[in-house]
Amino acid sequence: MTVQEGSRVSAGVTFAARLSFEDITHTFGNGSATLHGVSLSAEPGEVLCLLGPSGSGKTTLLRIAAGIEAQTTGRVLLNDREIAGPSVFLPPEQRSIGLVFQDFALFPHLTILDNVRFGLTALSREESRREAMIALSRVGLEHYANSYPHVLSGGEQQRVALARAIAPRPAVLLMDEPFSGLDSRLKDSVRAETLDILRRSRATAIVVTHDAEEAMRMGDRIALLRDGRLMQMGGAEDLYQKPANLFVAGFFSELNIFDVRVKGGMAETPAGRVPSAMFDDGAAVTVAIRLSGFDVSEKQGETQARILSRRYLGVVELLDLAVQGTDRPVRARVRCGALSSHARDIFLSLRPSDVLVFETRVENA
Structure with missing residues (x-):
């Protein structure tokens, strides 16, 4: 043949x-x-x-x-x-x-x-x-x-x-x-x-x-x-x-994780407030924000942040940010050109589609 x-x-x-x-x-x-x-x-x-x-x-x-x-x-x-x-x-x-x-x-x-x-x-x-x-x-x-x-x-x-x-x-x-x-x-x-x-x-x-x-x-x-x-x-x-739990969410993307409590239908994290009406007031929740979950601006936004480091990755930049209320850097992945080269103090706004809220469990700790 x-x-x-x-x-x-x-x-x-x-x-x-x-x-x-x-x-x-x-x-x-x-x-x-x-x-x-x-x-x-x-x-x-x-x-x-x-x-x-x-x-x-x-x-x-x-x-x-x-x-x-x-x-x-x-x-x-x-x-x-x-x-x-x-x-x-x-x-x-x-x-x-x-x-x-x-x-x-x-x-x-x-x-x-x-x-x-x-x-x-x-x-x-x-x-x-x-x-x-x-x-x-x-x-x-x-x-x-x-x-x-x-x-x-x-x-x-x-x-x-x-x-x-x-x-x-x-x-x-x-x-x-x-x-x-x-x-x-x-x-x-x-x-x-x-x-x-x-x-x-x-x-x-x-x-x-x-x-x-x-x-x-x-x-x-x-x-x-x-x-x-x-x-x-x-x-x-x-x-x-629609990840079933924090492990699934974390396997598909890097996350910023905050353990907080719900108050008035909102979970307030150092990186911004997140709607959480599906949980009772006082409930312990884990808020997971993907690195892609931030819009950044040098002029206005929900949360103030200071750039600690930035890595150029081609299409995107990887930022380490200092945010009031947490000792850990908040990490963000943003489009190159979204910030000027000399930017230091900036503002963050959350993208709801990249924010996940889970009931806090022992495995989340």
């Missing part, structure tokens, strides 16, 4: 499936738990991002889906068919689930073509070659079929690993921090290429990442985990605009 260089084959997978986790717990032999009753589903053809800090249980959940690790309790279902649970545990090769490892895991002594056809053991030599070439064409690397991994860049190796995973046409594709090993300049382009390949292959995909922006760029939905628990799940806009 020959494929014209530069072309992309758009043949889809056999089918896209729903992958569901039902009340998954996972405990190590020493009794320490990594997952606590996690329930979520990736819908057919969807890109679902598992997001969270290190140790939140993202990779463990992925390994349970792949069959590399067994959950302690709960079930994993593929199109409502149990593939791991009390009554059954299918081995990885019987799950129709592909896995892209964080380090690509290419065999240096095999050609690119042989790396991609490595898992196609059920096919004849000619059939496996054909499927591997189709997969390489999907990632735009068919002209490297007879080369070896060491001649490829990091981004190209990542695409070979992706080709190997999609060659068997899995129903679900799992990707564990697939871009973490790439140069920052490469990430955007390789991530966009990968997303395009996932869309065209039409597989259900679950992508693990600790990068909120990456999750927002890639995911149709995002599941945010913390300490083995699902904090919130939904679209990027939902998690950003």
